[in-house]
Amino acid sequence: MSTFIKSLEDSLYKGFIDQDRIIKGKYPPKLLVNNSNKNEYVLNSIHEELEQCESFIFSVAFITESGLATLKSYLWDLRQKGIGGRILTSTFLSFNHPKVFRELMKIENVEVRLTDIKGFHSKGYIFKQKTHFSLIVGSSNLTSNALKVNYEWNVKLTSHENGEFIHHFQQQFEDVWGKASPLTENWINRYEELYTPLVNSKIIDRIGEASSQYAGNAIEDALKIIPNKMQQAALEQIQALRGEGKQKGLIISATGTGKTYLSAFDVRRFTPKRMLFIVHREQILNKAKEDFRRILGGLEEDFGILSGTTRQKNARYLFATIQSISKEEHLSSFAKDHFEYILIDEVHKAGAGSYQKVMEYFTPQFMMGMTATPERTDHFNIFELFDYNIAYEIRLQEALEEDMLCPFHYFGVTDFEYDGKLIDDASKLSELVTEERVKHIIDKINYYGASGEKVRGLMFCSRKDEAKELSLLLNEKGFNTVVLTGEDSQEEREGRVNQLEAGTIDYILTVDIFNEGIDIPSINQVVMLRQTKSSIIFIQQLGRGLRKHDTKEFVTIIDFIGNYKSNFLIPIALSGDKSVNEDTTRRYTKNTSFIKGVSTVNFEEVARKRIFDAINDMGSQTKRLLKDAYLELKNKIGRVPKLVDYRTYNSIDPNVIINEYATYPKFLKIVDKISTSFSEYELKVISMLSIEVMNGKRLHEIILLKEILLNGEITVQDYLNVLKENNCYVDENTLKSVERIFNLSFFTKTDQAKYGEEEIIVLENGSYKFGEKTNNSIINNKEFELHLRDICDTAFEISKRYISNEPLKLYEKYSKKDVCRLLNWENDEKGTMYGYKTKHGTCPIFITYHKDESVEASIAYEDALINQETLLWFSRNSRVIESKELQPIIHAEERGIEIHIFIKKDDDEGTDSYYLGKASPIIDTVTQTTINTDNGEKPIVNMNMIMETPVEYNMYKYLTAE
Known part of the structure; x- marks a missing residue:
C-alpha cells in the first residue's frame, strides 16, 4: 500500500469515524471558514492548492474583479510552469460585470466557458495534484468577500484519482462544460450590450x-x-x-x-x-x-x-x-x-x-x-x-480591519532583466527605459489591471530622467501619461491632477512629490518602479490609492521588485512589523494572510525569492536599523526606552539588540553615548540573563527570576505552585535543568567565564535565592536591580509567542544550545552534536536543507522533505545499519526515544533552525548505501521518517524552494 493511500485512509477514518484517533495523515476533511482573528481564510487553501497543482477546474456562479485579483499572481506563476486550468461560470442574475470577463481573457493559461443553465449556482474548486485530487466545495463564490470576509462554510476533501466521489464531480463539470459557450471578445461585446447591473445595495458609511x-x-x-x-x-x-x-x-x-x-x-x-x-x-x-x-x-x-x-x-x-x-x-x-x-x-x-x-x-x-x-x-x-x-x-492594518480604507491588492512582481541582469540601484537610464522593459511594464499593468471602467494611475519612478523618458515611450504605445516633478508649479500639478480625475490622462509619472499631501480619491492603480528605501515612504506611496471612491472597489498596487538589498523593507512596511527580526520578516513574506479585510498581498514566485535574498542580507544593515528604531522610540516616549518599551510600543525585537550587542547597556553606550554604573561582574550577569533568559523560550527561568526579584526568595514548593498556575509543565528533570541554568553548570567553560562564574540563583534549605555576589550587587546598585526587572518583564512579553506546557513549539527557531536546555540535557553539547545526537531518551536532528556548494562532499547529504509528511534523512558517513549511534534512531519507537526534527533553509539564516516536530523512522525504508567523499567512497545510511505533524504548507514551500 502506498504512503499516500495509507495516509488518506487514516485521515478519512479520523474525519468520518473517530475524531479522537491519533493519525499521521495530512488529508483529513476540513471545514474552511474565514476567521480574521487567526488569519485563516478560505482563500489560503485555494492559494495552497494552486501552488502545488498540475491543473485545476473551477465551477463558480459569481466572479468579481477583486476576487479574481486575489488569484492573479498565482495563475501567473502557474503559467510560467506551463500549467493551466478551466473556469466554468455564468451570467446568472447578471451578477458578473462585463469587465470581469475582460479580466479573465487576460489570463492566457485559463480557459473560460459560460453556461446558460437556469439557476446555475455552483461553487466548487477541484485541483489535480501529483498523487491525488483536492476538492473545495461549499458556499464561496470567486469574490474577495466570500474568500476572505464573509461567514462561509466550505468543505475541503482529498480523493484518490480512482475515487467515486471525485469522478462524480468531474463528470458533472464535463457535462456542463461540453455544452457551455467559450468566452470570446465577441461574446463579451454582446453581453455588454444587454447587461443590466444589479442594484448596488452597498451601504456607504464613510462620512x-x-x-x-x-x-x-x-x-x-x-x-x-x-x-x-x-x-x-x-x-x-x-x-x-x-x-x-x-x-x-x-x-x-x-x-x-x-x-x-x-x-x-x-x-x-x-x-x-x-x-x-x-x-x-x-x-x-x-x-x-x-x-x-x-x-x-x-x-x-x-x-x-x-x-x-x-x-x-x-x-x-x-x-x-x-x-x-x-x-x-x-x-x-x-x-x-x-x-x-x-x-x-x-x-x-x-x-x-x-x-x-x-x-x-x-x-x-x-x-x-x-x-x-x-x-x-x-x-x-x-x-x-x-x-x-x-x-x-x-495605523494601516487597523484601518483596513475597520473598513475605513479602500481595499487594496498588492502585487510584488519581478522587474525586468537586462542582458541577464536584474534591474538594481546601479542601473543606467538606458537600462531602465529599454524597449523590452517598457513592454514588461505594460504587460504587468495590463495583466493586474485596475478596478473600474478606466485606469487612473500614479507611477513612482526612481529618477526624473527615467520618468520623462518612460512617459514618452508609454505615450508612443498608446497611453496618455504626463510627468510631474518638483520643478513643476503648483498650478501645473493641480491641472494634471484634475485631468487624471477627469479621466483625460491615464497616468501621472513622478519621483517623490506625491508621497503625501495629495488627495486623488479616484486613483485605482499605483505603480512602484523604484526600490523601497524607507517603509515610511512605501506606505505613503501606497496610501495614495487608499481613499474610497464610487468609481472603484479596490486599488491595485504593482511593485516592481529588482535586485535591491533593501527589499526586506517591503514585508516590514506591509505588515507594520518593526521588530527588525529576520525570522519574523521571513514569516510575513512566507505567509501574507496578515492583511485584514478583503485586501491581499501577493508576490510572484521570483519576486518573493528576491525578498528572501534581501532578508538574508539584512544583517549588514541591522545596526543602522536598530539605531533608527531606538531614536524613533526615544522621541515617541520622551525618555531613554527600557527593553520592555520596545514590546509595549511594537518596536524592534529586544532580542535583536542582544544578538548584536550582548547587553542593552553596551547598545546604549554605542548608539547614544549613555554610560551606566555597572561593575564588570554585573555586566556579566546582565549578559547571561539577556542572552539565555530574555529570549522567552522557556517560562520556568523567567518565573523564578521574577519571584526572587519580588520577594527575595521562594520555596521549591511555592515555585512549583506558581509554575502550575502559569500552565507550565512540571517535572523533576525540568526543575534540575532550571537550576543548572542559574548555577551556570549547564554552560561550557567559555560561557561560564563570560557569565561571571558565580551562581546567580542558588538553592539553600529548600528555597531559591540570589547567590551572594548577585545579591550584594542588587543591594548596592539600584540601577542593576531595575535592569534585571526590565529583562524579566521583557522576557515575559516575549514568552507569549511560545507555549508554556510544551518544551518546543512548532515552527519557532531554536539553536542547538536551546535544544540541549529545553530537552533537559545536563550540559550544552552543541559543540559535539554535529547533525544529531541521542541522549536522555531524545534525539534532535539538525538539517541544513540547501547546503552551500563549498561544503565538502563527506557531509553534503541529500536530506529532503519528500512531501509535507515524509522526510528522507541521511546519517553521517562511515556509518552502517549496525552502528551503535544509529540503532537507537532506527528503533526509536520501541526504545521510547523521541526524535525531534530541526531544519534551516541554508547557512545564510544563521545558526538557529525551525522546529518541525517529532518524527518516526519507517523501518522498512532503512537503507545502507555509499557516498563519495574526499577520502573515497564511504558507507552511509538513509531512511524515510514520518512527521508526527505534517509540515505546514508555507513552511514546506519555503524550505524546499530553490
Whole structure:
C-alpha cells in the first residue's frame, strides 16, 4: 500500500469515524471558514492548492474583479510552469460585470466557458495534484468577500484519482462544460450590450461620502452628520486628554481614515471663538474649508482662507498655508491668543523653521497635530512638540480591519532583466527605459489591471530622467501619461491632477512629490518602479490609492521588485512589523494572510525569492536599523526606552539588540553615548540573563527570576505552585535543568567565564535565592536591580509567542544550545552534536536543507522533505545499519526515544533552525548505501521518517524552494 493511500485512509477514518484517533495523515476533511482573528481564510487553501497543482477546474456562479485579483499572481506563476486550468461560470442574475470577463481573457493559461443553465449556482474548486485530487466545495463564490470576509462554510476533501466521489464531480463539470459557450471578445461585446447591473445595495458609511446630502448652511443639518466608529473613539480620547489639563495632542491616523473630519468633529465639540487650520499646500485649503463647513454649519463668512492669493483674516475659522501664516506681516497682525484652537495638518513637517515660528508665537487653549507618519528620517522629534501626548493612533492594518480604507491588492512582481541582469540601484537610464522593459511594464499593468471602467494611475519612478523618458515611450504605445516633478508649479500639478480625475490622462509619472499631501480619491492603480528605501515612504506611496471612491472597489498596487538589498523593507512596511527580526520578516513574506479585510498581498514566485535574498542580507544593515528604531522610540516616549518599551510600543525585537550587542547597556553606550554604573561582574550577569533568559523560550527561568526579584526568595514548593498556575509543565528533570541554568553548570567553560562564574540563583534549605555576589550587587546598585526587572518583564512579553506546557513549539527557531536546555540535557553539547545526537531518551536532528556548494562532499547529504509528511534523512558517513549511534534512531519507537526534527533553509539564516516536530523512522525504508567523499567512497545510511505533524504548507514551500 502506498504512503499516500495509507495516509488518506487514516485521515478519512479520523474525519468520518473517530475524531479522537491519533493519525499521521495530512488529508483529513476540513471545514474552511474565514476567521480574521487567526488569519485563516478560505482563500489560503485555494492559494495552497494552486501552488502545488498540475491543473485545476473551477465551477463558480459569481466572479468579481477583486476576487479574481486575489488569484492573479498565482495563475501567473502557474503559467510560467506551463500549467493551466478551466473556469466554468455564468451570467446568472447578471451578477458578473462585463469587465470581469475582460479580466479573465487576460489570463492566457485559463480557459473560460459560460453556461446558460437556469439557476446555475455552483461553487466548487477541484485541483489535480501529483498523487491525488483536492476538492473545495461549499458556499464561496470567486469574490474577495466570500474568500476572505464573509461567514462561509466550505468543505475541503482529498480523493484518490480512482475515487467515486471525485469522478462524480468531474463528470458533472464535463457535462456542463461540453455544452457551455467559450468566452470570446465577441461574446463579451454582446453581453455588454444587454447587461443590466444589479442594484448596488452597498451601504456607504464613510462620512465624506454620506455628508454630501447636507450641503446647506444650517447648523441643525450639520449636527446630523455623526462620527464613524474610529472618530468616536478618537474624540473620547481627545476629550480625556483635555480633561487631564493637556493643551496639546497628536493624532496619528493612516491616510484616508478621515483626519480632517475627525478634527472638525472635535472643533464642533470644543466650540472655539476662533480657530486656525494650517496646511502645507494651498490646494488642500478649499477642500478642508468645505469639509469643516459640512460639520460645523454656520455662515459663509465664518470660513476664510489665508494664502498667497486670498487674505480673509477676519474669519472665525481661518484656513491658512504655512507659507502665508508664517510671514511676519501676517503673524504679527494676530494677537498671540487670537485663536483658541489651532490645528496643524501633516504635522510631521513641523520641524521646519516656518512651523516652529508659528507654534512658538501663538498660545491657543488647545493645539492639535495630525499626521499619518510622525516618524521622520532626520529624527526630528514631532512627539516632543506635542508634549508626548498621543491623543489617538490608528495605523494601516487597523484601518483596513475597520473598513475605513479602500481595499487594496498588492502585487510584488519581478522587474525586468537586462542582458541577464536584474534591474538594481546601479542601473543606467538606458537600462531602465529599454524597449523590452517598457513592454514588461505594460504587460504587468495590463495583466493586474485596475478596478473600474478606466485606469487612473500614479507611477513612482526612481529618477526624473527615467520618468520623462518612460512617459514618452508609454505615450508612443498608446497611453496618455504626463510627468510631474518638483520643478513643476503648483498650478501645473493641480491641472494634471484634475485631468487624471477627469479621466483625460491615464497616468501621472513622478519621483517623490506625491508621497503625501495629495488627495486623488479616484486613483485605482499605483505603480512602484523604484526600490523601497524607507517603509515610511512605501506606505505613503501606497496610501495614495487608499481613499474610497464610487468609481472603484479596490486599488491595485504593482511593485516592481529588482535586485535591491533593501527589499526586506517591503514585508516590514506591509505588515507594520518593526521588530527588525529576520525570522519574523521571513514569516510575513512566507505567509501574507496578515492583511485584514478583503485586501491581499501577493508576490510572484521570483519576486518573493528576491525578498528572501534581501532578508538574508539584512544583517549588514541591522545596526543602522536598530539605531533608527531606538531614536524613533526615544522621541515617541520622551525618555531613554527600557527593553520592555520596545514590546509595549511594537518596536524592534529586544532580542535583536542582544544578538548584536550582548547587553542593552553596551547598545546604549554605542548608539547614544549613555554610560551606566555597572561593575564588570554585573555586566556579566546582565549578559547571561539577556542572552539565555530574555529570549522567552522557556517560562520556568523567567518565573523564578521574577519571584526572587519580588520577594527575595521562594520555596521549591511555592515555585512549583506558581509554575502550575502559569500552565507550565512540571517535572523533576525540568526543575534540575532550571537550576543548572542559574548555577551556570549547564554552560561550557567559555560561557561560564563570560557569565561571571558565580551562581546567580542558588538553592539553600529548600528555597531559591540570589547567590551572594548577585545579591550584594542588587543591594548596592539600584540601577542593576531595575535592569534585571526590565529583562524579566521583557522576557515575559516575549514568552507569549511560545507555549508554556510544551518544551518546543512548532515552527519557532531554536539553536542547538536551546535544544540541549529545553530537552533537559545536563550540559550544552552543541559543540559535539554535529547533525544529531541521542541522549536522555531524545534525539534532535539538525538539517541544513540547501547546503552551500563549498561544503565538502563527506557531509553534503541529500536530506529532503519528500512531501509535507515524509522526510528522507541521511546519517553521517562511515556509518552502517549496525552502528551503535544509529540503532537507537532506527528503533526509536520501541526504545521510547523521541526524535525531534530541526531544519534551516541554508547557512545564510544563521545558526538557529525551525522546529518541525517529532518524527518516526519507517523501518522498512532503512537503507545502507555509499557516498563519495574526499577520502573515497564511504558507507552511509538513509531512511524515510514520518512527521508526527505534517509540515505546514508555507513552511514546506519555503524550505524546499530553490
